[in-house]
Amino acid sequence: MGSDNTQGETKSLNAITPITVTHPERVDIDALRLFREPAWVLRLTIEGDRSYTRIKIVRAAPLSHPDQYISFLDAKDEEICMIDSMDQVDEPARALIREELDRRYLTALIRHVTSIRNEFGTSYWDVETNRGQREFVVQNVAENAQWLGDHRLLIVDVDGNRFEIADLTALDKRSQAAVEQVL
Amino acid sequence: MTLSAFIEDVPSGIAGKVRASAGSEEQVLIQVATDMAGRASFGKRFLVVTDQRLLVLDSATDDVDIPLTQIERVRSDALIGGGCLEVELRDGAPVRVYYSNSLTPKFAEVAEGIGLLIQGEDPNLPLELDRTHCAQCSRLLPEKGGICPGCIRKRDTLKRLLSYMTPYKARALLLVGLTLVTALIELVPPYIAKHIIDDVLTENGDLGLLYLYVGLLFGLAVIRWIGNVVRRWLNTWVGFRAMADLRADLFRSMQFLPLRFYDKRKVGSLISRMNNDSDQVEGYLIFDAPFVLSNATMIVGILALLFYMNWQLTLYVLLPVPPILIGSSLIWNRLQGYWRRWSARWARLSTHLNESIGGIRVVKAFAQETREGERFDRRNHALRDVSVSAERSWLVFFMVTNFFMSFGAFFVWYFGGVQILDGQLKLGELMAFISYLWMLYQPLKWFGDFYSFMVRAFAGAERIFEVIDARSEPFEDPRATPIPHIRGHVHFRGAAFGYDPGKIVLRDIDLEVQPGEMIGLVGRSGVGKSTLINLITRFYDTSRGSVEIDGIDIQSLRLEDLRSQIGLVAQQSFLFNGTIAENIAYGKSNASFEEILRAARAANAHEFIIGKNDGYDMVVGEQGNKLSGGEKQRIAIARAILHDPKILILDEATSSLDTLTEKKIQEAITRLVAGRTTFAIAHRLSTLRSADRLVVLEAGKIAEVGTHEELMAREGIFYQLVQTQQATSAVMATEH
Numbered sequence: 050m051g052s053d054n055t056q057g058e059t060k061s062l063n064a065i066t067p068i069t070v071t072h073p074e075r076v077d078i079d080a081l082r083l084f085r086e087p088a089w090v091l092r093l094t095i096e097g098d099r100s101y102t103r104i105k106i107v108r109a110a111p112l113s114h115p116d117q118y119i120s121f122l123d124a125k126d127e128e129i130c131m132i133d134s135m136d137q138v139d140e141p142a143r144a145l146i147r148e149e150l151d152r153r154y155l156t157a158l159i160r161h162v163t164s165i166r167n168e169f170g171t172s173y174w175d176v177e178t179n180r181g182q183r184e185f186v187v188q189n190v191a192e193n194a195q196w197l198g199d200h201r202l203l204i205v206d207v208d209g210n211r212f213e214i215a216d217l218t219a220l221d222k223r224s225q226a227a228v229e230q231v232l
Numbered sequence: 233m234t235l236s237a238f239i240e241d242v243p244s245g246i247a248g249k250v251r252a253s254a255g256s257e258e259q260v261l262i263q264v265a266t267d268m269a270g271r272a273s274f275g276k277r278f279l280v281v282t283d284q285r286l287l288v289l290d291s292a293t294d295d296v297d298i299p300l301t302q303i304e305r306v307r308s309d310a311l312i313g314g315g316c317l318e319v320e321l322r323d324g325a326p327v328r329v330y331y332s333n334s335l336t337p338k339f340a341e342v343a344e345g346i347g348l349l350i351q352g353e354d355p356n357l358p359l360e361l362d363r364t365h366c367a368q369c370s371r372l373l374p375e376k377g378g379i380c381p382g383c384i385r386k387r388d389t390l391k392r393l394l395s396y397m398t399p400y401k402a403r404a405l406l407l408v409g410l411t412l413v414t415a416l417i418e419l420v421p422p423y424i425a426k427h428i429i430d431d432v433l434t435e436n437g438d439l440g441l442l443y444l445y446v447g448l449l450f451g452l453a454v455i456r457w458i459g460n461v462v463r464r465w466l467n468t469w470v471g472f473r474a475m476a477d478l479r480a481d482l483f484r485s486m487q488f489l490p491l492r493f494y495d496k497r498k499v500g501s502l503i504s505r506m507n508n509d510s511d512q513v514e515g516y517l518i519f520d521a522p523f524v525l526s527n528a529t530m531i532v533g534i535l536a537l538l539f540y541m542n543w544q545l546t547l548y549v550l551l552p553v554p555p556i557l558i559g560s561s562l563i564w565n566r567l568q569g570y571w572r573r574w575s576a577r578w579a580r581l582s583t584h585l586n587e588s589i590g591g592i593r594v595v596k597a598f599a600q601e602t603r604e605g606e607r608f609d610r611r612n613h614a615l616r617d618v619s620v621s622a623e624r625s626w627l628v629f630f631m632v633t634n635f636f637m638s639f640g641a642f643f644v645w646y647f648g649g650v651q652i653l654d655g656q657l658k659l660g661e662l663m664a665f666i667s668y669l670w671m672l673y674q675p676l677k678w679f680g681d682f683y684s685f686m687v688r689a690f691a692g693a694e695r696i697f698e699v700i701d702a703r704s705e706p707f708e709d710p711r712a713t714p715i716p717h718i719r720g721h722v723h724f725r726g727a728a729f730g731y732d733p734g735k736i737v738l739r740d741i742d743l744e745v746q747p748g749e750m751i752g753l754v755g756r757s758g759v760g761k762s763t764l765i766n767l768i769t770r771f772y773d774t775s776r777g778s779v780e781i782d783g784i785d786i787q788s789l790r791l792e793d794l795r796s797q798i799g800l801v802a803q804q805s806f807l808f809n810g811t812i813a814e815n816i817a818y819g820k821s822n823a824s825f826e827e828i829l830r831a832a833r834a835a836n837a838h839e840f841i842i843g844k845n846d847g848y849d850m851v852v853g854e855q856g857n858k859l860s861g862g863e864k865q866r867i868a869i870a871r872a873i874l875h876d877p878k879i880l881i882l883d884e885a886t887s888s889l890d891t892l893t894e895k896k897i898q899e900a901i902t903r904l905v906a907g908r909t910t911f912a913i914a915h916r917l918s919t920l921r922s923a924d925r926l927v928v929l930e931a932g933k934i935a936e937v938g939t940h941e942e943l944m945a946r947e948g949i950f951y952q953l954v955q956t957q958q959a960t961s962a963v964m965a966t967e968h
């Protein structure tokens with residue numbers, strides 16, 4: 050019903066073709082212009098077509114592909130377009146994207162674990178992160194810690210704040226021991 | 233006009249700054265702290281709003297001071313892991329205050345409050361937000377406004393477990409008494425043996441005395457035997473009952489927990505609490521706990537006797553104890569960690585099991601049996617590994633301890649032997665001493681074992697109590713207004729709601745529904761239609777505004793009265809594993825068979841039911857798996873009809889039915905809904921033909937309200953929806 054077979058592209062039927070989905074608003078990446086005007090309003094213009102203010106930049110897969118598949122949303126949260134990789138845009142735009150993503154994703158990277166107390170199934174963490182020192186509570190660590198790789202760990206605290214350990218083996222020995230004690 | 237204020241304490245430096253910027257006649261209305269210094273780092277910053285200006289202050293110097301008249305708009309923007317309060321100005325860069333997710337609810341309120349304030353209205357902020365820290369020990373709370381696990385569980389898990397014995401107090405006390413007595417009786421035989429060796433088995437021994445001693449031994453053995461039989465019997469009797477009570481408590485709590493609780497947990501891990509954790513506790517209560525008492529008595533008794541008999545020798549016996557104690561405390565933490573991990577891995581395994589068996593159809597449809605097997609293996613191996621590690625640590629510790637303990641026996645033989653040769657000690661005394669020594673090792677060794685059982689059982693008990701202590705839905709609230717007969721007037725007043733704070737799904741919902749009116753809810757998938765009706769059933773509470781039924785806020789209505797008069801046919805029809813008749817009568821267990829028949833007929837289910845071999849007695853399988861989607865839906869409708877609700881909710885109730893069957897049910901429903909307030913959700917717009925009014929939701933708000941004709945005449949969103957549906961069915965028709 051909602052499929053695209055009205056688009057009259059006939060294909061030979063003798064070979065099984067993989068299903069291809071073309072975004073209805075496929076945008077020519079070269080026509081994209083991302084800029085601030087005035088300095089506090091982020092705008093996205095598709096050259097010769099349309100322009101958006103108040104856009105949102107989100108990652109399609111923030112955990113598995115943080116630097117790829119970057120999506121631009123309009124004020125109604127509908128997708129304007131997506132770029133598959135940062136390399137598709139020029140350096141000033143890349144810097145803007147980085148800045149916006151940095152602003153949107155408040156995940157803190159844990160650099161050092163000062164202490165983890167475990168009481169009654171709830172653990173109390175005291176850590177140093179790239180955003181500074183922080184204490185947080187995780188209920189049921191086993192359920193709220195997610196391995197993203199062999200040594201990469203995402204921890205979600207009771208309030209939904211996110212903390213990431215990019216590489217557990219790269220932490221100092223004491224931090225590692227503390228984390229391993231609760232996992 | 234005095235405005236309501238929302239003030240948090242701030243450091244004196246900040247308070248000074250506020251006084252410096254704001255004149256003394258200005259009233260401070262909002263004063264809150266954020267936990268992020270800028271967008272990049274944690275730290276403290278303060279947002280202060282007076283009736284004149286907005287200040288953003290921190291300990292540094294780059295403070296913000298803006299007159300309220302300059303503010304265009306204030307909004308809270310949800311970010312990932314936090315949020316940002318954005319104050320847009322008439323001109324110039326907006327002011328942004330970042331906060332972590334911990335403060336999202338507060339800042340959502342604050343943003344709303346400032347918004348009202350710049351329109352010259354009362355900011356109307358709640359005077360108190362849910363507490364995030366425990367009032368007693370200032371520990372961070374695992375749940376906002378919840379109970380502090382530290383404070384509640386300091387009341388000792390053991391004590392709490394024992395409290396489950398109180399209903400069986402008489403027998404429990406008898407059990408304790410018997411345990412003490414049998415333990416003490418155990419201590420007597422070696423003492424008699426000593427007398428036999430030293431007093432009877434001598435050159436001029438007395439045979440009469442031997443009769444007496446042997447008789448005594450025999451008598452004690454009989455008493456001990458009887459005592460033990462009775463004790464075990466009592467123990468099982470009390471233990472299993474206490475355990476059943478605990479399980480019942482756990483199950484009750486799970487039933488009464490709000491849906492929010494289940495949003496956050498995995499079903500498998502909850503089930504594992506029921507299975508594993510309660511198994512651990514059961515084993516402990518029934519098999520281990522009684523031994524604690526008897527063994528403790530034995531140890532104390534034996535030590536007392538040993539000291540009494542020969543204190544120097546006793547000191548030698550106790551020589552290995554200090555190193556063992558040090559060793560235990562070293563290994564304690566490690567073992568505890570292992571057991572915790574063990575529990576967690578069990579929960580994970582159980583979650584996976586639950587999922588892959590529950591979703592077996594999907595697994596098979598995608599031929600993923602092997603991969604599921606591999607996933608299971610990974611979890612299973614993880615569990616195996618931690619079990620092995622734990623057991624290994626334990627074993628090493630146990631072996632080393634045992635070895636050291638047996639040193640005591642060497643000491644006793646040596647020093648005791650020397651004392652006998654010196655004539656300071658009699659043979660009987662030494663024999664008794666050695667018997668006691670072995671008797672002492674037995675419970676000590678056992679205590680070691682017991683230790684690990686206890687840790688496991690307590691970890692299990694804690695996890696069970698965690699669920700029992702979680703805040704349940706307010707079913708028992710004595711202040712709630714009873715409402716035995718709902719008329720069916722439903723009124724949304726500025727209701728807003730989001731599943732996660734800061735991520736609003738519905739906002740500004742104002743809708744008044746008259747008793748008996750039928751409302752059709754329309755809107756795109758994910759717009760919040762099901763959410764809207766979740767607010768009527770009070771599965772979730774509004775975060776702003778209210779829902780009133782017959783003029784009373786549903787938050788103050790008796791929950792049981794409310795739910796028992798709402799009939800819900802949910803989007804996913806769920807049936808219980810039972811007969812069709814049982815399922816239809818689920819909401820009214822005392823329904824007569826005639827009533828069930830009538831409901832089934834009304835739902836157009838009767839015909840297909842009697843077509844089944846077992847008719848109404850057919851067992852539908854788990855989740856109703858043996859029925860087709862449309863059949864399940866019709867049974868769910870019959871269930872709601874039999875419930876005879878005052879408010880009927882049909883969430884895509886007929887979506888799996890062909891148009892002909894649907895039409896028949898429509899007629900039945902039209903008959904049924906007469907006099908009942910009805911909310912019907914449907915994507916197939918023809919389903920809603922009989923609705924009195926249609927409500928179109930768009931972007932979380934009510935976009936259009938009116939009768940079918942009115943909305944068509946308006947040529948708005950609804951009109952377009954109808955057009956598209958007609959166009960698609962036309963395309964379908966011509967293609968064939």
Ligand SMILES: Nc1ncnc2c1ncn2[C@@H]1O[C@H](COP(=O)(O)OP(=O)(O)OP(=O)(O)O)[C@@H](O)[C@H]1O
Pocket residue numbers: 495731732737755756757758759760761762763764803
């Ligand atoms: N338990 C939940 N926790 C978090 N978010 C939820 C939950 N249930 C629904 N949502 C989200 O809330 C929004 C509204 O969902 P809702 O179920 O009300 O949609 P709907 O209008 O009934 O859609 P449909 O027509 O597909 O049934 C969706 O974005 C959904 O992802």
Ligand SMILES: [Mg+2]
Pocket residue numbers: 761762763803883
């Ligand atoms: Mg729905």
